[in-house]
Amino acid sequence: MRACCVTMKILVCIKQVPDLDAHLERNESLTWIREGASVGYRMNRYDEFAIEEAVRIRERISGTVIDAVSVGPGRVLSALKRSLEKGVDEVFHIPVDTAGHISAATVSWLIAEFARSRSYDLIVCGVMAEDDMQGIVGPMIAARLGIPSAVSILFEELNETGTAVTVECEVDAESRNRLILDLPCLLTVQTGINRPRYPSLSNVMRAKAKGIAVIDVSGDMTGLRTEINYGLAALPDAKKGIVLNGSREEKADALLKILHERSLL
Amino acid sequence: MNNDIMIIHYSHGGEAPSSLGELVNFAAALASHTGGGVAALLVGTDGCVQASEAARTFRINTHGVDVPVSSLHDTQAIAGCVRDILAGIGVRYLCVTHDVPGSHLAGGLAVYLDACCITAVERISGSAAGIAFERTIMNGKFRMSAGSGGPRTVVTVMPGSFARGGGIAGTTGRGGAVCHQFLNTAGGIVSAGCIPASESDRALDEAEVIIAAGRGIGSRENLSLIRETAGLFRNAAIAGSRPVCDFDWLPYSRQVGMTGRKVSPKMYFACGISGAQQHIAGITGARFIVAVNSDPKAAIFSVADVCIVDDLRGFLPALCERAMTGGVG
Ligand SMILES: Cc1cc2nc3c(=O)[nH]c(=O)nc-3n(C[C@H](O)[C@H](O)[C@H](O)COP(=O)(O)OP(=O)(O)OC[C@H]3O[C@@H](n4cnc5c(N)ncnc54)[C@H](O)[C@@H]3O)c2cc1C
Ligand SMILES: Nc1ncnc2c1ncn2[C@@H]1O[C@H](COP(=O)(O)O)[C@@H](O)[C@H]1O
Numbered sequence: 001m002r003a004c005c006v007t008m009k010i011l012v013c014i015k016q017v018p019d020l021d022a023h024l025e026r027n028e029s030l031t032w033i034r035e036g037a038s039v040g041y042r043m044n045r046y047d048e049f050a051i052e053e054a055v056r057i058r059e060r061i062s063g064t065v066i067d068a069v070s071v072g073p074g075r076v077l078s079a080l081k082r083s084l085e086k087g088v089d090e091v092f093h094i095p096v097d098t099a100g101h102i103s104a105a106t107v108s109w110l111i112a113e114f115a116r117s118r119s120y121d122l123i124v125c126g127v128m129a130e131d132d133m134q135g136i137v138g139p140m141i142a143a144r145l146g147i148p149s150a151v152s153i154l155f156e157e158l159n160e161t162g163t164a165v166t167v168e169c170e171v172d173a174e175s176r177n178r179l180i181l182d183l184p185c186l187l188t189v190q191t192g193i194n195r196p197r198y199p200s201l202s203n204v205m206r207a208k209a210k211g212i213a214v215i216d217v218s219g220d221m222t223g224l225r226t227e228i229n230y231g232l233a234a235l236p237d238a239k240k241g242i243v244l245n246g247s248r249e250e251k252a253d254a255l256l257k258i259l260h261e262r263s264l265l
Numbered sequence: 266m267n268n269d270i271m272i273i274h275y276s277h278g279g280e281a282p283s284s285l286g287e288l289v290n291f292a293a294a295l296a297s298h299t300g301g302g303v304a305a306l307l308v309g310t311d312g313c314v315q316a317s318e319a320a321r322t323f324r325i326n327t328h329g330v331d332v333p334v335s336s337l338h339d340t341q342a343i344a345g346c347v348r349d350i351l352a353g354i355g356v357r358y359l360c361v362t363h364d365v366p367g368s369h370l371a372g373g374l375a376v377y378l379d380a381c382c383i384t385a386v387e388r389i390s391g392s393a394a395g396i397a398f399e400r401t402i403m404n405g406k407f408r409m410s411a412g413s414g415g416p417r418t419v420v421t422v423m424p425g426s427f428a429r430g431g432g433i434a435g436t437t438g439r440g441g442a443v444c445h446q447f448l449n450t451a452g453g454i455v456s457a458g459c460i461p462a463s464e465s466d467r468a469l470d471e472a473e474v475i476i477a478a479g480r481g482i483g484s485r486e487n488l489s490l491i492r493e494t495a496g497l498f499r500n501a502a503i504a505g506s507r508p509v510c511d512f513d514w515l516p517y518s519r520q521v522g523m524t525g526r527k528v529s530p531k532m533y534f535a536c537g538i539s540g541a542q543q544h545i546a547g548i549t550g551a552r553f554i555v556a557v558n559s560d561p562k563a564a565i566f567s568v569a570d571v572c573i574v575d576d577l578r579g580f581l582p583a584l585c586e587r588a589m590t591g592g593v594g
Binding site (some may be wrong): 006021022023024026033084102103104105108127130131132133134135136137138139140142143144146147148149150151152167168169170171172173174175176177178179180181182185190191192195211222223226229230231232233234235238239241242243244248249251252253255256258259262264265 | 272278288338339340341344365366368369370371372375376377379380381382383384385392394395397398399401402403404405406407408409410411412413414415417418437451452453456457458459460461462473476492497498503507508510511513517520523524525526529534539541542553554555558560562564566567568569570571572573575579580583586587588
């Protein structure tokens with residue numbers, strides 16, 4: 001049995017990303033995508049797994065508190081609301097005055113400054129953001145805070161005294177590493193670690209009533225080393241192969257012909 | 266010599282670290298823009314042995330550090346150690362492989378070395394503004410071009426983007442190798458072993474044709490369309506992208522990609538797969554690629570030999586129907 005008084009304070013980092021299936025266009029300066037009614041925004045899917053894992057820890061260790069934080073323009077409030085619906089207890093918005101790309105250096109600095117004085121036992125991120133596909137915000141937060149970190153975890157188990165966590169990290173299809181980290185630490189969560197559940201009605205109701213704290217992170221960011229964004233080009237530049245045209249049946253026939261020619265059928 | 270580019274090759278115990286050759290080629294391309302020299306630091310349980318080998322093979326100066334197994338995944342400790350080794354060397358660019366452990370290390374290095382970090386780089390080009398590092402984002406819908414914003418830059422290099430063979434032009438003679446002591450100044454993390462996969466499903470290795478389902482199939486029920494399509498071929502197996510396996514629509518033994526199987530069938534038929542780099546990493550060995558996707562801008566079309574822009578829920582039944590009725594032959 002777990003000791004009565006061990007509780008966890010968890011921070012989940014949530015990013016809001018554009019819906020990538022929609023038609024996306026570049027903004028005026030060609031440095032990021034154009035905001036607009038046709039672009040839907042949602043929570044980074046990897047972060048849904050991060051929230052679910054935190055909720056599962058709270059189910060195992062009563063008294064655990066889950067905070068979520070998001071850095072971004074005003075629209076990220078909807079992602080934070082969504083995280084409340086998914087079971088997060090308190091949410092924090094760190095506003096920035098751009099709807100464009102925010103560098104990993106900046107995001108990790110803001111989150112680290114926010115988290116520094118709040119004594120989290122565990123900080124959880126997604127393994128990667130679906131839009132900028134970097135996978136470094138988590139490791140950078142850990143390095144800034146000087147806490148141990150493990151990435152791409154597929155299993156997690158806290159010890160009974162709440163001082164360490166054992167994790168399994170995905171390396172490739174052939175193997176996983178098992179690591180033991182002292183708390184506080186940072187973990188990035190890989191998809192498949194759990195099955196994120198749908199919000200319960202009670203959580204949806206609670207989220208409606210709940211306020212979102214806006215955090216003003218003070219400090220000097222001028223020395224931060226960030227990359228220079230030279231701009232985006234639309235892809236694919238060109239299709240590599242042939243494009244089948246015509247009616248659906250014509251396309252099917254054309255494909256069958258190709259498959260016959262290549263003796264695949 | 267001015268070694269302003271330092272390759273950091275991290276042997277983390279995962280897949281065969283063939284990536285050193287790719288990093289060398291990336292560094293050579295970078296050096297052609299900077300005009301500087303290239304050196305390498307090999308980090309691993311036998312980093313010093315690897316450093317000697319790399320010095321011979323690539324004729325560059327190398328450094329090695331032997332990391333004890335218990336610290337091999339403590340990237341904080343490794344980043345601290347790299348910082349100390351580089352202390353006396355005027356390095357401007359650090360090049361690391363963009364796999365999961367590599368990005369982990371890169372994030373730590375950027376903070377420890379007060380460097381800017383540009384990830385998943387696939388191409389380099391010179392521009393008036395400076396060297397542009399190019400990376401695809403948003404599942405391959407856009408290519409972002411970035412430049413370094415400081416005196417030091419950590420670059421992670423997308424596996425498969427640069428050749429493996431060859432070397433640095435103009436280097437002759439042999440490089441020297443220096444072996445460094447690993448000093449753990451971080452701590453708080455220990456390795457507790459490696460768990461090998463216990464999979465025995467070899468269907469994807471044996472099939473001539475692979476019909477692969479992506480999130481675009483929409484529901485588990487629509488897997489029947491994939492199965493029916495597979496039924497048209499003599500020796501076909503079905504596979505999926507990672508989300509399809511995460512949903513438990515298919516077992517993980519059928520996942521194709523960077524963290525799944527690397528397949529090399531005669532034909533790979535991608536249905537409702539966007540073509541993220543992590544998926545493409547698994548199909549570079551496929552001899553012929555067909556893709557059906559409702560989005561004409563899907564990145565999968567940049568690698569497919571035959572592109573079909575259509576809703577798979579309509580196209581696959583039509584394909585099966587035409588094949589059965591012998592529309593062509
Ligand atoms: C460390 C790491 C490792 C990873 N390893 C892997 C890996 O090994 N394998 C892997 O696959 N992924 C891997 N991923 C995930 C990868 O980044 C992508 O998220 C994933 O490949 C996307 O899968 P998808 O193409 O099926 O889904 P999506 O990206 O959601 O694409 C669905 C596609 O279906 C199309 N579509 C929708 N409806 C229809 C319809 N009715 N008819 C036709 N087309 C339709 C859409 O236009 C879209 O292009 C990894 C990610 C990380 C961070
Ligand atoms: N703007 C942001 N606000 C909060 N968390 C973020 C933000 N950007 C990235 N993260 C976290 O960092 C993870 C990896 O993002 P990235 O390094 O950008 O691929 C995400 O899954 C989030 O958990």
